[in-house]
Amino acid sequence: MLKIAIDAVGGDYYPQNPVKGAIMVLEEREDIHIILLGPEELVQNEIAKQGYSGDRLTVVNAPEIIGMDESPSVALKTKKHSSIAIGLTMHAQGKCDAFFSAGNTGALLGASMFILGKIEGVLRPTIGSIYPSIEGNKLMLDVGANIDVKPEALVQFGIMGKVFVENILGIKNPKLGLMNIGEEEEKGREAVRQAYAMLRERDDFVGNIEGRDVMKAKADVYICDGFVGNLLLKLGESIPENILEIIRRSERAKTLSKEELGLIKSVMLDALAPFDYQLIGGVPFLGINGVSMVGHGGSTPLAIKNSILSAEKIVLKKVNEQIKAALN
């Protein structure tokens, strides 16, 4: 039976959301065992409160909590008994098959690098994020782990991202696109131009992707450095809320009935649910020698459930072995 370890004290709503997400998985599936890590009493109380009593849930005591805004390097040095440190160590020792946290991304990445290490041949492990489009979810990477990126690493992001979207998003023959400020190959920063020259030889490369084309699904994997990706991701995440607010404040809104405004809001929220980071499951650090997944701090129980089920897929489909093969 697959064992997946969950940080019970990660994210903005702990322990309730991680515990709830874990219980949702346990209620839906009979072949997954979950390990919850956090201060034992806190976690046990929450489990009791939410009322799970089966035997596929274990609590491992991890008394220290790393805050969302804590410096990753300081946290990892001073908090050896955090859920992140203990959970990843258990994973390295083979005591669980994957680890998920909605907590401090930097700390999780740092600890994953230190405790699990990189897949052989990987220059820089990367973190991607689901990006919604008119044709469903796509993957953008990197979205914040790597600020300055060499062209060779950008190409690897694309290759690793492709394995992810094929296996986890179920996209057949995924296409790679390079985020840039024009279609022509001589556009953009030096590293981007060099990455273009390397990617050009690949059949799965569709060329440069401009900002206007991300939501148009011109590719399945959007390659960029973490500075650009983080800005584009967060702008995208902010669309539903801000567009609704712009509509609410518009002159036109003053001519509408309460029912009409309600309809518009409700249709937009339904249609734009794919943009809602609180519903989107986590994405693994690609290139890490293990399955270490991070979710948004605001992850709902449903997002955490989805993350756990993605982690299962990553393990079962041997994504890391496929990455290793694809990089060679």
Next chain:
Amino acid sequence: MLKIAIDAVGGDYYPQNPVKGAIMVLEEREDIHIILLGPEELVQNEIAKQGYSGDRLTVVNAPEIIGMDESPSVALKTKKHSSIAIGLTMHAQGKCDAFFSAGNTGALLGASMFILGKIEGVLRPTIGSIYPSIEGNKLMLDVGANIDVKPEALVQFGIMGKVFVENILGIKNPKLGLMNIGEEEEKGREAVRQAYAMLRERDDFVGNIEGRDVMKAKADVYICDGFVGNLLLKLGESIPENILEIIRRSERAKTLSKEELGLIKSVMLDALAPFDYQLIGGVPFLGINGVSMVGHGGSTPLAIKNSILSAEKIVLKKVNEQIKAALN
């Protein structure tokens, strides 16, 4: 009387849109003279077709047309009689007060640098763009003219942008924000971190702005390099069309009547009109020793009219003198 020169063969819809925009201004205002530049017969025919017969419209023959996708450096070398080259030369000679084109941005910037030069003290002239927010229009800059930018130049972008939004957008006490991937000052690329350290001393600096905060109006001037700005701008421009398409394809849309879908579309387009680049007037190259404005290739006649009226404001408010003073 103010004389404003317009590229009659710039943009995707010439000569009709530039000619129409010019005539709209002439019909609304009696104190502006417009000079239209382009192949004389083409332009005269269009004016006759649209039916303007007053005496505040002059045509200056500029037989060569620079294409939207033409290499700026090649175009400027080989087409000495383009509307851009002749119009800017007239401006440099004092024969007109400003020049506007919806044409090839790179060619216009290159020619502006060569023919008009920089304002004393300016490191890099920059091109900004209006960015809509829940509290109205803001300015993002640079959006494509400068890919790799030194920290000192980023700071100057902010100072020049501030003069623009105060005078042209009418924002009182504008605040400067630095596009970054986190709120903390140690976040981001080296140049961005150094720019933060310089900006920190200013009372008008509100700190780093994340992607999610652009539309929230956390600042009035968003400072970034042209790679980041171009991607954020084009993603923003694509929002209305793509969001409508995502709604149309959603499961929820299948439950709606034709009337309900029509209402949603119409309200969204009304409310999101500020995002519509076809309606937004041009923005000047800030830092150029003259008034050289560029508009979106898809500019409608209304956008061109708005651009001409902005150009007038820039001249009358002596924006360049203010920039010179602000940089000292």
